[in-house]
Amino acid sequence: MTTRITLSTTQYDIIEHAIDQTNGQIVWFPDNVKGGARHKVIQGLFNKALITRDGQDNYFVAAEGYMALGRDLPAPATTHPDLEVEAAVSAAEANWAQEKQAAAQRLLKVGVAGKPRTREHSKQATVIQMLQRPEGATISQICEATGWQAHTVRGTFAGAFKKKLGLNLTSDKANGGERTYRII
Secondary structure, three states, X not given: OOOOOOOOHHHHHHHHHHHHHOOOEOOOOOOOOOOHHHHHHHHHHHHOOOEEEOOOOOEEEOHHHXXXXXXXXXXXXXXXXXXXXXXXXXXXXXXXXXXXXXXXXXXXXXXOOOOEOOOXXXXXXXXXXXHHOOXXXXXXXXXXXXXXXXXXXXXXXXXXXXXXXXXOEEEEEOOOOOEEEEEO
16 A cells, blocks of 8 residues: 655645756755745655755755656666776675674684673673672672673673573572672
8 A cells, every 4th residue: 555645835846846957956946935944845855755865965856756746767877887896896895704704703702602702801701700609799799890880780681691691690689688699
């Protein structure tokens, strides 16, 4: 099911002029559309995805704008490939793929295939060491050791430790004491 886009007369005139006169670039407005009204018309067309920006403040009619007016899209300009450029792009892509693969290999911990490595002296490694102790660690102890806030510690437990590293955390709470966390 297609949704019919309704355009005001002004919006229709602006898009039609751009298609017919300026190769799709929005440069013309009716005489009665000035200042803030121009901005509103442009914003309305942009919100309906009928126009696009080129990265600067130039607007062009999008494919949806052509379709809304029942017009055919302009044919793209034919380009002849430059063999030197094509070869350079292929070489760069191959080099990028090799670098990506090498970086992935560096991230893997030796002997534990598929598990991301942790740096030995990072805050994350410090927290893991604290959680591996027989007595475990409380959130306040971890906050003191890392300088993190409590919500950051809890987020690290759920995100980095459980989801990314696959660690199994357990917690218990003594009567009147703080909750203690451990890696099992």
